[in-house]
Amino acid sequence: MKPLIKIALFVIFFLTIAGIGAALYLLKMGHKDLKNVVPDFIISASDLQRTFEDNESEATVKYVNKILEVNGIVESASPGEANVLNVTLKTSNNFSSIICTFPSAIDSHLFTPDTQVKIRGECSGFLMDVLLNNCVLIK
């Protein structure tokens, strides 16, 4: 076999293995840890809620799928199904809050009602509240 063909076969073999490896890595990859991600927006809980309430479609374009760092005061924290913790932040609207879902076991005692927190999460949109997922506690 000519050396050139040998090299070509080796390159094809190497690229195939690398391609399969990359595909498997992407398929198995979990969610990124938002502690290590620069947020797209830093905003208070009340301002975020008000933006969605005033104009949901504009707020959706601006915030949904973005990483938000939200400052607010804890209203409540309650465990959900599948080992998650839901933390609700107060806003200036008594009927609408920011609901932050933490995907893994996190100590609910970190979220004593009326304490100030800073939470980073990915904005999913608005139902009666603004919803954040994949959340991490920053402070």
Add this chain to the structure above:
Amino acid sequence: MKRLSVILLLLNLVVATSAQKYMTKNGYVGFFSHTAIEDIKADNNQAVSVFDTASGEMVLQVLIKSFHFEKALMEEHFNENYMESDKFPKSVFKGKITNPASVDFSKPGKYDVTVEGDLNIHDVTKKISVRGTIEVIKGGINATSKFNIVPEDYKITIPGVVRDNIAKNLEVTVSLKYSPVENK
């Protein structure tokens, strides 16, 4: 128009405050797919639901983007390719318990119920009838149900290359922990 009517229905149920109205904003809706190739599970803990014990009426709403998968790429495909969640961001169920009189909401206990109504997913509405359990507890009501749906019934197209990875029937689990609606 459809969306406005859902919001009005929710508001109507919420604003008319009395001991008959119950609500949750942290309801659970999950689905599970089992095939020989892989198991797929997604969880959503941000369902909003309002339940009127007098009429048996129930409204449940979820954001599609709030479904959480273990694998990030799977979640991305679910949103972008299958559910088109930018175009159809919400899924809504509007229905009622067919036998509310058989449940004594003043007495703690478990009751089997049947819920019938319209389920809208991916902008397709289908009538469904599912069995569930209502558990009356001190200070609240827990409602649970398990039922199956077929993605193709809701015009969710799954590419042939991964069709064998996803079950024909998805098992849906709903778990709602209602509290009485009260004025803040």
